[in-house]
Amino acid sequence: MVKVTINSKECEVEHGLTIIQACEVVGVEVPRFCYHERLAIAGNCRMCLVEVEGGPPKPVASCAMPVAEGMVIHTDTPKVKKAREGVLEFLLINHPLDCPICDQGGECDLQDITMAYGKGISRLDEYKRAVPKKHFGPLIETAMNRCIHCTRCIRFLSDVAGTNELGGIGRGENIEISTYIKRHISSELSGNIIDLCPVGALTSKPYSFTARPWELSHCETIDVLDAVGSNIRVDCRGPEVMRILPRLNEEVNEEWISDKTRFAYDGLKVQRLDRPYIKKEGKLVSVDWNEVLTFAAKKIKSTKPNKIAAIAGDLADCESMLLLKEVMHKLGSANIDCRQDGAKLIPSNRGSYVFNTTIQGIESADLCLLINTNPRIEAPIINARLRKRYLQGNFPIASIGPNVEYLYHVERLGNNPNILDEIAKGNHKFCKLLSVASNPMLIIGQDALVRDDSESILALTSKIAEKFNMIRDNWNGFNVLHKAAARVGGLDIGFVPSKGGKDINQMLKQAESGEVEVVYLLGADEIDTSKLENTFVIYQGHHGDRGAHIADVILPGAAYTEKYATYVNTEGRVQRTNLAVFPPGEAKEDWLIIKNLSQYLSLSLLYDSLFDVRKKLDTIGPQFRSVDQVVKNTWVPISNGKINLSNTPFTLKECNFYMTDSIGRASKIMADCTKDFYEHST
Known part of the structure; x- marks a missing residue:
């Protein structure tokens, strides 16, 4: 001191x-x-x-x-x-008098500091310089006349985002912030430079001229468009979400959010399911709640339990999954699954499917092994945390999988799964680094767990973690990186097939052949819906996406900004959304829809309020009793008997970062990003 x-x-x-x-x-x-x-x-x-x-x-x-x-x-x-x-x-010599029309007005550091520390008069009357407008893409609006050359945007893109896309050109009065060559800023974290800009030089293009900060009401909640659970603030005017901003949380997202989190909000306004529908003579017809629930209940009652299945989607909350699981069990069906991609995770072993190191814990690691994952696309906030640790030094990173751009130096070990076997046996050159590391960690991507040999891969990574001292009382370096906000919560609740039940692949296969007659989709859109054409589909969700297109019954639910709901992020942290705006039309909170349906099915679910549902969640595990905290998991070794690896190289599923869910696919802003960053690059 x-x-x-x-x-x-x-x-x-x-x-x-x-x-x-x-x-x-x-x-x-x-x-x-x-x-x-x-x-x-x-x-x-x-x-x-x-x-x-x-x-x-x-x-x-x-x-x-x-x-x-x-x-x-x-x-x-x-x-x-x-x-x-x-x-x-x-x-202020060159700063234009734009305050009345500037989007930063009311939130401007220059305004506030000038009021508090300025002289109030100027002795200078020279002409103000003019700087041409720059085009940084569909997300960032520029007014470079206002720029005071603080270089925050340059330093963020260089240090935090790692894309080095902005810099200063010229000298003295002629200096300009530019991309050097005319191109758009392509970082998945680019929107953060809007928050960092202390003047109105960089503002949000979609938000331009739509609202003033003093008109908006604020709601503190969390993001569910990936599995990180970034803390956000939703700003609304009346029934409409006007913008989304980051909220400080050192343990999760610090004060950054991804562009998908920040800009996909316009998808909440369009293609919404705002009333119940029943398919009559090949066409969806709007009906009232009584008719749709009577119709759905009649169909379910007339179907044998083993021919009914339920699939939970990537945006489903814990309360609705809990109630749907109870309804299915009371009906006598064990055909439930929350793993839309078919990832072979072990529901009974919590330590085997969460990010045990925690996001903040990355900063304490001294080595990282990436296994068939691209954190830049799957979790940009975690990728930024890895880069932050990398820049501090003494943090070797290696990857097993296809070559992708990580934004930090990565030693590429190859893309053959047999490399894992070599490391587990101590025969690989990378073992030297692993054996001397104090706090090594590994990260397994979801694409490594959807393969036919994924059980062997999970068992081998477990062996590597145990062999190289990754599992200790004060450290756990075994990490699974999820893409879906609902996945960890679904596994915690046990929304997976019990003994004799069918998993996602078996459900879809038997639905295609007609063996499964009724499929209940709880916001499940990331599946092959063409396999459900021969079955009766009940779709509960908030957007007219893939699931709604093949549905026979539609039950309109609420999006994450429209309900009080519980989610569990990739590190196993239980977090809760808050209601910012009300659901449109006749849409209801998801748990309430399932509760109402259970009454039409003559099933007794003893929940009269959300409080009752959460009391039940508390009995499931300590994580639900410790909101906003990470609960330490007991390590249970993963054994698979005989290791049987495929020779098929690791591959990453083609993914459009901006359109991974029904909200993103409905968003015009995300469509513009896709056009600019994906279509132009190919």
Whole structure:
């Protein structure tokens, strides 16, 4: 610790902090534009000037000056005040008077700091310079006349996102922030530079001129478009979601979110299922709730239990899966599955299907082995955390799988599954690094678990984890990276076939042949729906997507912004969404639809409220009693008997990052991204 005096108050701060950080610790405000605690120090704006006794005669930039023992700092002297006023006067020489029409108005650092620290008048009357508008793609709107060259956007894309797509060109008054050659910013995290921009130079293109911040109501919730569970704030005006912003959570997403999380919200407004439907004479006809539930119940009652099946989709919440599981069991059917892709995960062994290291725990690892996964597409926030750890040094990363761009250096070991066997036996050159690592970790992608030999792959990775000291009391380096928000919750609840039940592949095969007569799709759209043409399909969901296209009965549900619901992210962290807007039309919360259907089926589900359902969830496992926390899992070795690996090389399923779910496929913004980033690149 270091003793310093700030504004006549003596205090102790950690050694190595800069003056601006020390001031934050003791609660003294220092204005800044270029400094950001998660980015490299630039020292561009000079707004954070302070006076140091016995130091340089001029004020110093507090963001770049480390504290020293006995340092005496003043942040409010006349000299500092005059320096800040001068800096603002210079910054505003070229800044246009756009505040009335600027989307940043009301949330602008330049506005706030000018009001608090500015002089109020300017002595300069030269013409303001003009900078041509830049085209950064369908997501980011630019007004580069407003740019104050803080370089936050450049540093974010270089350091955090790892794409190095922006830079400064020109010198002095002619400097411009540019992509060098005319191209769009392609990072999956590009929207974060909108939040980082302290002026209105970079704003959200889809949000442009649609609302003012003071018109919006805010709801703190979580994202479910991937399995990370990023913490977000949903801003609404009336019944409409206007924008989505990140919410600080150091353990999950820090203060970043992916572009899919941020911009897919317009998909919540279109192709919505807002009333019940029944197919009559080949056409879907809207009916009331009583008629649709009577019709669905009649069909289910007249079907033998072993010919009824239920599939939970990637956006299904824990409450609705729990109730649907109970309905199926009371009907006498064990044909339920939440693994739409057919991944061979072990439901009875929680440690074998979650990200045990935790997202924040990545920063404590000192080696990483990636097994047939591309975190950049599957979980951009986790990829950013891996890059953050990589930049700190002493973090070798290797991959077994196809060659993809990871945004950090990765040693490619090949794409043959037999490499896993070599490592498990200690015969591979990579074993040397594994054996000397203190906290090694491995990450298995979902595409490694949908193969015919996936059980052997899971058993081998378990052996590697045990052999190379990845499993200890204070460390667990065995990680499964999920893509779907509902997957871990479904496995926790046990939404998988019990003894004698059919899994997803058997259900689809028997539905195609007519052996399965009724299939209940709980928002399940990522399956081969062509195999359900010979069966009676009940679809419960919120969008007219693939499942609704082949449905005989449609039960309109609520999207994640329209209900209080529970989800479990890839690390096993239980999180809850909150209701930001009400569901459209006659749509209802998903658990309530299943509860109502159970009454028409003459089944007794003893839940009268969401509180009752959550009390039942609490009895399932400690994770549901510890919301927003990660529960440590007991490690149970995975044994498979004989290892039988295929010679088929690892491959990654072709995936459009922007359209992995029904909301993304309904979004025009995501369609524009697909057109710009996928169609133009091929």
